[in-house]
Amino acid sequence: MIVAGVDIGSLSGETVLMRDGEILSYSIVRTGADSAKTAEKATDEALDNASISFGDIEYTVATGYGRVIVPFADKNITEISCHARGANYLFPTVRTILDMGGQDCKAIKCNDVGKVTNFAMNDKCAAGTGRFCDVMAEVLDEPLEDIGRISLEAERDAMVSSACAVFAKSEVVSLLRKGTPKSEILSGVHEAIATRVFALLQRVGIEADFVITGGIAKNIGVVRKVAEKVGMNPLISDEPQIVGAIGAALFAEELCKKAKHKDRSKSQ
Amino acid sequence: MIVAGIDVGSLSTKVVLLEDDRILAANILTTGEEGVVMARKATDEALRKANISFDQLEYIVTTGYGRKSISFAKESKSEMMCHAKGAYWLFPSARTVIDIGAESSKIIRLNKNGVVEDFVGNDKCAAGTGIFLDTMAKALEVSIEEVGELSLKHKEKAMISSMCAVFAESEVVSHVHRGTPRNDILAGIHDSIAERIFGMSNRVGIMDDVVMTGGVAKNIGMIKALEEKLGTILHVPEHPRVVGALGAALVARDSK
Amino acid sequence: MIVNYGYTDGSGDYYIVIDTDKCDGCGKCVDACPQNVLELAEDDYGDIVVRVRDEVKSKVGYVCLGFNPGCSKNEVNCRSVCEHDVISHTW
Numbered sequence: 001m002i003v004a005g006v007d008i009g010s011l012s013g014e015t016v017l018m019r020d021g022e023i024l025s026y027s028i029v030r031t032g033a034d035s036a037k038t039a040e041k042a043t044d045e046a047l048d049n050a051s052i053s054f055g056d057i058e059y060t061v062a063t064g065y066g067r068v069i070v071p072f073a074d075k076n077i078t079e080i081s082c083h084a085r086g087a088n089y090l091f092p093t094v095r096t097i098l099d100m101g102g103q104d105c106k107a108i109k110c111n112d113v114g115k116v117t118n119f120a121m122n123d124k125c126a127a128g129t130g131r132f133c134d135v136m137a138e139v140l141d142e143p144l145e146d147i148g149r150i151s152l153e154a155e156r157d158a159m160v161s162s163a164c165a166v167f168a169k170s171e172v173v174s175l176l177r178k179g180t181p182k183s184e185i186l187s188g189v190h191e192a193i194a195t196r197v198f199a200l201l202q203r204v205g206i207e208a209d210f211v212i213t214g215g216i217a218k219n220i221g222v223v224r225k226v227a228e229k230v231g232m233n234p235l236i237s238d239e240p241q242i243v244g245a246i247g248a249a250l251f252a253e254e255l256c257k258k259a260k261h262k263d264r265s266k267s268q
Numbered sequence: 269m270i271v272a273g274i275d276v277g278s279l280s281t282k283v284v285l286l287e288d289d290r291i292l293a294a295n296i297l298t299t300g301e302e303g304v305v306m307a308r309k310a311t312d313e314a315l316r317k318a319n320i321s322f323d324q325l326e327y328i329v330t331t332g333y334g335r336k337s338i339s340f341a342k343e344s345k346s347e348m349m350c351h352a353k354g355a356y357w358l359f360p361s362a363r364t365v366i367d368i369g370a371e372s373s374k375i376i377r378l379n380k381n382g383v384v385e386d387f388v389g390n391d392k393c394a395a396g397t398g399i400f401l402d403t404m405a406k407a408l409e410v411s412i413e414e415v416g417e418l419s420l421k422h423k424e425k426a427m428i429s430s431m432c433a434v435f436a437e438s439e440v441v442s443h444v445h446r447g448t449p450r451n452d453i454l455a456g457i458h459d460s461i462a463e464r465i466f467g468m469s470n471r472v473g474i475m476d477d478v479v480m481t482g483g484v485a486k487n488i489g490m491i492k493a494l495e496e497k498l499g500t501i502l503h504v505p506e507h508p509r510v511v512g513a514l515g516a517a518l519v520a521r522d523s524k
Numbered sequence: 525m526i527v528n529y530g531y532t533d534g535s536g537d538y539y540i541v542i543d544t545d546k547c548d549g550c551g552k553c554v555d556a557c558p559q560n561v562l563e564l565a566e567d568d569y570g571d572i573v574v575r576v577r578d579e580v581k582s583k584v585g586y587v588c589l590g591f592n593p594g595c596s597k598n599e600v601n602c603r604s605v606c607e608h609d610v611i612s613h614t615w
Binding site for chain 3: 429430431464467468
Binding site: 126161163174 | 399
């Protein structure tokens with residue numbers, strides 16, 4: 001049985017193809033203006049990679065920001081549920097998931113089979129998302145991919161408030177004016193963001209093991225600050241982007257089996 | 269008896285000199301890093317306007333964000349209380365005061381004697397404050413003095429759904445890229461702030477008459493958007509920025 | 525599953541917390557809410573449970589009166605009608 005999981009995010013779309021619980025292939029494409037086309041493109045690429053045709057897919061689950069507009073999906077499932085399921089597949093011991101992207105931040109707690117038991121999400125306030133880092137990197141005129149490394153050189157944290165990105169930005173400007181080293185400012189920035197993330201994690205409760213996914217996982221400064229607060233070293237996935245699509249494929253497999261079972265009992 | 273009220277805001281410092289029931293002078297300066305220095309400078313300028321000396325001031329009360337740092341003042345009082353007092357003195361029929369300053373916004377409900385009954389405020393988040401408007405004006409390359417008038421010329425209001433200033437700024441930028449007319453975007457921005465203030469008002473309730481104070485009260489687009497959202501008329505003082513300082517001066521006068 | 529609908533911003537925590545494992549999908553809370561915050565829907569695991577409507581999620585703190593002034597004066601609200609203690613608020 002071959003199934004597909006399609007995750008359409010605001011920046012990228014991913015498709016994972018799965019046969020009997022094993023990943024056959026996957027693809028990652030940039031999201032275009034039309035999410036139906038993005039879904040098609042991602043799925044075509046994944047089909048090419050696995051050398052199979054669209055007709056071989058028995059069931060498709062769509063998830064993510066654009067999940068409602070994937071025309072060939074049999075069912076839509078929220079990205080929260082798919083993310084937990086995908087993380088459980090990659091790391092069966094994981095109970096707490098922090099997924100942090102450029103626009104939002106999710107804290108998810110799940111059980112031993114990857115079912116969500118508690119979750120909270122922030123996509124309303126930039127101060128608790130990767131966007132906070134973007135804004136500060138721009139003010140400090142440093143490339144986003146370097147700020148994690150630079151912050152590690154700091155001997156102390158500069159005080160940067162965690163409540164609001166706009167207010168924090170003016171604090172950073174005045175710290176720069178006073179001649180505070182960039183490393184200390186960035187360390188303070190990462191401390192501020194970690195404070196917000198930790199509060200979100202505490203809302204759902206923290207339990208070992210703990211994994212960080214999403215773009216922020218690449219910022220060692222934030223990862224280290226979060227790890228300090230949580231008191232646990234996080235696991236980091238190699239392909240953080242496809243976690244949701246893997247979960248969607250796993251849901252597809254389960255739903256496909258259920259549908260077949262129903263058909264069988266009907267015909268008997 | 270001559271007294272002074274000083275409102276040390278995050279962006280500007282306001283001073284009002286009062287003799288009994290008469291305002292002698294008012295003055296506004298940018299706060300800067302050294303709050304106390306600017307507060308003294310702002311006071312001295314006001315004294316010069318009124319042609320009196322510092323020694324003639326019998327009592328000084330401060331309010332605002334930096335009120336505790338002013339060593340030459342006798343007392344400091346909350347912004348809530350001072351705004352209520354100032355607005356009530358100007359408009360005895362006021363039962364609600366909406367104050368939108370540079371970095372804070374608040375709604376204060378008064379009883380018929382001008383005593384604060386309930387309030388709700390936000391000073392930790394840029395949403396629904398002057399700096400939100402400032403950020404959007406910069407993104408649109410419009411001066412802050414113009415945004416009000418321009419927004420009134422809109423044809424169809426643009427939708428700005430984020431309350432967060434950072435996310436709203438991206439929405440504004442993508443509106444610009446899509447070719448949404450500038451005035452429509454400005455109207456959308458005012459609506460977004462009005463939505464936030466309306467949300468705050470749900471917690472304390474709005475009672476007529478409503479007075480609006482703070483720097484943002486000078487923005488006609490904001491006044492219209494709020495009036496529409498709240499379904500009532502806003503009374504705006506001639507000098508909305510100095511109402512807190514006026515309130516502080518009234519406290520000074522009454523405490524003697 | 526415990527779902528936290530809402531957000532934290534500079535002024536505080538505004539979450540409507542729903543414990544869907546306790547919810548039997550009776551819908552009494554949906555009718556009781558004066559602000560039309562809630563609805564019934566199927567969750568990802570196939571159960572019909574209460575949830576916060578999409579349009580409200582980004583402004584929970586404003587739309588839901590959170591048994592602050594308005595709602596506490598009502599004789600019924602989402603919490604008072606629920607027999608299983610499904611819904612709570614963080615503010």
